Amino acid sequence: MVKKDLTKDELQSIHNDKPYKRKLAYLILSFGWIAVILAIVSSIYFGASNIHYATVWKGIFFYNPTNSTHVIIHDLRLPRALAAVFVGAGLAVSGAIMQGMTRNPLASPSILGVTSGSLFFMAIAFAFFPNLTYRNSLLFSFVGAGVGAALVFSIVAVAKGGNATVKLALAGSAISSLLSALSTAIGLRFNVSKDMSYWYAGGIAGIQLNQLKYVMPIIIIGIVIAIILSRSITVLSLGEGVATGLGQKTKFVRFTGIVVVLLLTGASVSIAGMIGFIGLVIPHITRFLVGSDYRFIIPCSAILGALALLGADILARMINAPFETPVGAVTAIIGVPFFLYLARKEGGAL
Template sequence: MKKQTIKPLYTKQSRPILAAVILFGGFVILVLAIGISILYGAANIDFFTIWQSINNFDPNSTSHQIIRGLRIPRALAAALIGASLAMSGALMQGMTRNPLASPSIMGVTAGSTFMMAVALVVMPEASNFIMMLWAFSGAGIGVAIVFVIGSLSKTGLTPVKLALAGTAVTALLSSLSSAITIRFNVAKDLSFWYAGGVSGVQWIHVQLLAPVALIGFVIALFLANSITVLNLGEDLAKGLGQRTIIIKLLGILVVLLLTGAAVSVSGTIGFIGLVIPHITRFLIGVDYRWIVPCSAVLGALLLVIADTVSRMVNPPFETPVGTITALVGVPFFLYLARREGRTM
């Protein structure tokens, strides 16, 4: 049966213009969304107070402390985490040619959470930086197990086998994480990472996230053209003289950096890395020179909006932001799985 594809909303001539519109327009909307995120919360604070806290901070004002110490770093962290997860998903889908690939499905986030559970047992007083390193190592372990299991069959790796292996490894690592938390009584400490969210973010988390996200973004842009060619087929990429192994290793390194940093701060937030790259490709095509930056902007926008909505569902209590993203991502994942199943 002929493979079904979604035609992007562009022509070859209009693609750069549309991508520029998405980048500029998305960034403007992102700034507005961050402003709304800072404005909205359990405490009623007006726009003038926010402006005063930024330009004329009063350390004796509770409202100023809430804005500067809680809401601003929370909104910025949500943008950085959303951008990191979206870029990770775009790179994974491009390198593996698997439309179902994403950090949450391919065992990356589950591996990070598993190693953070281990870290809470072995090093309960570890700093934020040390926890981030544990998350990096867990992301690497998760992705390595998925690729090894997916390669065991005689026919080698296929998109469907990668998705199945990723689902199995995610379930396994999540179960092991739960067992560790129950056995060593650290369930309360790890519950934040299970739920997923940015409610407890402080400036130290933003300071750790920002350089990692910037480094990952720069490397991803450097690899973008090569991944565009690699996405057309590994044999074609090799025929054009590309060193596919080096490209994949660098791409995996970027995914581990971005996902490890994001999970160490926010916990498990699924489906951003799955949904956003597909939306971006639908809008602008398959050129990763545009997909990477556009995915970053749209991913940041999605998580900032989701975090704001999570505070509106049941005020003054907060709904886990992972629940909000799952409401969008699960139907989209089922649609993709059904579409890919028809083309097997």
């Protein structure tokens, strides 16, 4: 049993973070949002036809509905950039929470069945409730995220022997494949494959402001709760014994963390589809930069996740211009090798 009166210095020594990482964390928190704003402006600038930066400024702050360029900025490019910010931040924070609570470096929404669960229930919504409002489709996405996660953790709980990290990755891959196959079957059987193709590929093109008005508050609330939980997640990431010894209510922290993950992932999937590996890669990069304290990991992951998806979306438009590459494919190009590296590092050869 770990004593309950561990000091701040003792907890710091457990983490063994270097001093410069704390300074880097403050740097990201202080100037990261400036980088996000600049990336938003760049995202609005790039497109089938580039828009001058001065016009971007006027289109955002001095909107003229009779100006066609302003309409493109206001109705198409600004919602797309904002979607990248919130989806990227939401997926990165949800991945950070999952990795902290499970102490598993492979944990992320896309790998642990959360994303595919959301997509499966979205397919059900398209097939059986074709006139469902977007607000109600959000509920399907949230329920699906919960079902996907529950199936994965149930398999891990009953599985015997083997490395826990690899078991979680294999169970997540199996459930994700199963739910994706079922989603495809539903799409073919009920002739909604075309509607589902957008969510399979993962993308933020064509997102409207009336969709964002539902998603943005949910993601903001989720990130705020995650920041409030961050100290508890730091303690929980040290191990169940340490957390219990410090008097932490681990069940409450885990339950609240799972709810936050489902909110963030469900909202993100409902608007952008299957954008994988942001929730896996960004928390690892953040942890490398700022250390092991989740009071810094969670807000810094939100900033870096937003920047990463904005950058991936810009790159997706530039790879095969004037045609667009699905942003989910761009994130996968980076994420798959990173996942294989982590799997070998943590669990031996696959």
